[in-house]
Amino acid sequence: MDSVNAHWTGAFQVVTDTDGWQHFRRLDPALLISPATDGLENRATMGAGIRASWTASSGTVVLEAEGTSDSSPFDVLVDGTLAHRVTAAGPVSYRLALENLKPGTSVQLWLPHFGTVRIHEASLQGQGVRPVTESGKRWLTYGSSLTHCQQADGPSETWPALVATRYDWQLTSLGFAGECQLDPAAESTLQQLPADFISLCLGINSYNAAVFSERSYGSQVLGFLANIRKAHPLAPIAVITPMLSLPREELPNAVGMTLRDYRDATAAVVRVLRERGDHGIHCLDGAAVFTPDEAAELMPDTLHPNNTGYRLMAARLGPLLSIVANTP
Incomplete structure (x- = not known):
């Protein structure tokens, strides 16, 4: 034996x-x-x-x-x-x-x-x-509790795990519940790890904790993405804007920004990087993953999906991420 x-x-x-x-x-x-x-x-x-x-x-x-x-x-x-x-x-x-x-x-x-x-x-x-040594695409994914997926019934049912299993990708999950704040430790880790493809879900923790204002958020996202690009010049990058959260969409936080503002600011940074010549970076609209009715049903606390919600996230984000991952 x-x-x-x-x-x-x-x-x-x-x-x-x-x-x-x-x-x-x-x-x-x-x-x-x-x-x-x-x-x-x-x-x-x-x-x-x-x-x-x-x-x-x-x-x-x-x-x-x-x-x-x-x-x-x-x-x-x-x-x-x-x-x-x-x-x-x-x-x-x-x-x-x-x-x-x-x-x-x-x-x-x-x-x-x-x-x-x-x-x-x-x-x-x-x-x-x-x-077994895994051999699929090396996928780094960074984000908040919506990437960490505490509410999933088990570790193989988080949406990143489901997507990685479906596409035979080598997953490294950098989801940190409540702690996706563009920290230097996260930036450094993303720079050091090998990657064929990177996805980043940004904005919801910055809204909830009011960490960045209109003055600082876009600049911080720009620097974070630019430094990751320097470390991974050829890897496709998908930036996912904040998921729909109905009570937060138009509610200003302590620095006067709504969740919609963070979503728009995140998309604007990607647009600027593409205009400056980085055609390997792509923006995915997090607000389009669930319809308002689905968000009301699948996010019992208005913020975190349940296990069914994470499965639907995987089913909808997976094909979009696959397109980005396989873009030359």
């Missing part, structure tokens, strides 16, 4: 402490500074999009882990179909049997996308077990 430890994909860093526990980081910590970025650092320790892949002809997933009380579950997928979904909250120990596998069956273990988890053992034991 073979036993192969997890080789993690989708993390910026995996750090093993002196007691053998693995900890995960989705951001370069060099540009984090307490207390200003404590919230961002917390979100960056969460395992959204991080996974391990094997092939096997029989197997048992062995998992020894410990998660925070707010952790979403672990997902185990067999040939792309959910086989096990198990809690990650507290100390957990699992032996998850996978039955009736054909030779070369694909097995994936997805870490909880929300809540912080540490891993003492994650392995696949069985016959013909081999680690």
